Amino acid sequence: MGKRVLVYGSFVVDLTSRSNGLPVPGQTVLGKSFQLGPGGKGSNQAVAAHRAGADVTLVTKLGDDVFAKVALDFYEQEGMDVSHILIGRNMETGAALIMVDEESGQNEIVVVSGACGQITSRDVEKARPLIESADFLLLQLEINFDALLAVLRIAHKAGVQTILNPAPAADLPEEMLRMVHIVTPNETEAQALTGVAVANKADAQKAAERFFRKGVKNVIITLGASGAFATDGIQSELLPRVPVEAVDATGAGDAFNGGLVMALAEGRDLFTALRYGNVTGALSATKPGTAPSMPSRPQIDALYQETYGKLD
Numbered sequence: 001m002g003k004r005v006l007v008y009g010s011f012v013v014d015l016t017s018r019s020n021g022l023p024v025p026g027q028t029v030l031g032k033s034f035q036l037g038p039g040g041k042g043s044n045q046a047v048a049a050h051r052a053g054a055d056v057t058l059v060t061k062l063g064d065d066v067f068a069k070v071a072l073d074f075y076e077q078e079g080m081d082v083s084h085i086l087i088g089r090n091m092e093t094g095a096a097l098i099m100v101d102e103e104s105g106q107n108e109i110v111v112v113s114g115a116c117g118q119i120t121s122r123d124v125e126k127a128r129p130l131i132e133s134a135d136f137l138l139l140q141l142e143i144n145f146d147a148l149l150a151v152l153r154i155a156h157k158a159g160v161q162t163i164l165n166p167a168p169a170a171d172l173p174e175e176m177l178r179m180v181h182i183v184t185p186n187e188t189e190a191q192a193l194t195g196v197a198v199a200n201k202a203d204a205q206k207a208a209e210r211f212f213r214k215g216v217k218n219v220i221i222t223l224g225a226s227g228a229f230a231t232d233g234i235q236s237e238l239l240p241r242v243p244v245e246a247v248d249a250t251g252a253g254d255a256f257n258g259g260l261v262m263a264l265a266e267g268r269d270l271f272t273a274l275r276y277g278n279v280t281g282a283l284s285a286t287k288p289g290t291a292p293s294m295p296s297r298p299q300i301d302a303l304y305q306e307t308y309g310k311l312d
Contacts, residue, residue: 002053002055002262002266003055003135003136003265003266004135004136005049005055005056005134005135005137005138005261006057006131006160007043007046007049007059008058008059008060008127008131008137008139008143008148008151009041009042009043009045009060009138009139009143010042010060010094010113010116010140011039011040011042011060011061011094011116012039012040012043012093012111012112013038013067013093014035014095014290015034015035015098016034016035016037016098016099016289017031017033017034017100018031018033018034018035018102019102020102020103021101021103022106022108023099032102035288037292038071038074038290038292039096039291040060040096040116041140041142041165041167042058042116042140042142042143043058043060043071043291044251044254044258044290044291045138045140045165045254046058046138046258047078047291048254048255048258048262048280048294048295049138049261049265050078050258051258051295051297052259052262052276052280052294052295052296052297052300053262053297054261054262056080056261057081057084057134058080058081058084059085059127059130060085060086060116061085061086061087061088061091061116062087062088062093063092063093063114063115064090064091068087068093070093071085074291084127086115086126087115088118091115092115093114093115094111094112094115094116094117094142095111095112095114096110096112097112100248100250105246105247105249105285107248109250111142111168113142113144116143121146121150123147124154128154131151131158131160132154132158134155134160135160135161135265136160136162136163136265137152137160137163138163139162139165140165140166141167141169142167148176149175149176152164152176152179153179156179161182162179162180163181163182163184163257163264164177164180164182164183164184165184165253165254165257166193167186169185169188169189169193170192171192171193172193177211177214177215178214178215178216179215180215180216181216181217181218182216182264183211183216183218183220184220184221184222184256184257185221185222186221186222186224186253187221187222187223190204190207191207193207193210193211194207194210196210198221198223199223199226200238201229204223204229205229205231205236207219208221208229208231208236217232217233218230218231218232218233219231220260220270220277222253223238224241225241226240226241227240227278228256228278230270230274232270237271239274241278241282242278244282244283244286245286246285247286247287247288248285248287248288248293249285250289250290250293251284251289251291252281252284253281254294255280255281255284255285255293255294256281257277258280258294259276259277259278259280259300260276260277261273262276263275263276263277275304275308276300278307280294280295283295
């Protein structure tokens with residue numbers, strides 16, 4: 001077991017349909033299946049890190065409705081700590097409407113934050129001791145911005161290593177980026193934050209330089225089929241995509257971040273952690289769903305060894 005990881009982020013119920021092709025505006029497509037299950041970027045990344053072997057605690061906010069039970073029952077089955085889960089009275093639990101193309105594995109998603117968009121200053125203060133005692137803090141952009149910034153300020157003051165997955169894409173103030181040790185956008189999010197269209201290593205390096213100018217310490221950019229890029233400002237590396245048969249890429253980015261933070265918490269360097277993130281994300285894409293698709297540590301280690309030759 002490595003250092004302590006805190007994930008402060010979202011839970012939403014995933015309402016997922018699968019069909020041959022995705023509808024264009026105004027079109028109705030007949031679906032092949034429907035599934036309801038646990039999701040949300042914060043929750044997914046916490047589950048991924050937990051299954052990967054990290055000592056992880058999740059703080060999220062649920063409503064007082066039937067969807068909250070989906071979360072609590074799932075965390076109980078996973079053996080995860082629910083003592084820091086917030087319940088918002090007279091609020092609804094967040095929901096994500098997900099359409100998956102069975103032919104390509106691509107998806108379209110609409111997220112309604114619900115209670116996760118209504119985290120109060122009192123909620124944040126309640127978690128202050130937990131934030132200050134963490135070794136690593138993993139954040140996303142699916143909770144309300146004032147709460148996100150407050151959590152980040154507490155962590156920064158306490159010297160906590162912070163990883164920000166800036167998803168969904170949004171404009172961020174430089175104050176926030178200056179407090180981030182590692183930023184982990186995909187290519188679309190990197191372009192939104194830097195103005196650089198990222199399609200290859202040279203583009204990723206250019207985008208990273210702009211992140212550095214904004215105060216970020218390390219940059220990781222996931223590039224879908226083109227792999228994953230990392231730089232600490234001195235060394236840079238682009239890893240190719242791990243070849244797997246993709247079924248559903250919906251949770252792959254969250255799996256990547258969960259595998260990454262697990263490796264960092266176990267004391268691995270940025271580039272070794274990149275490899276763990278890469279294989280964790282690849283394994284997630286081989287199964288349908290988000291949180292339920294997150295791989296176990298033995299699966300991660302086996303693919304790591306197969307892909308990179310030995311376990312680090």
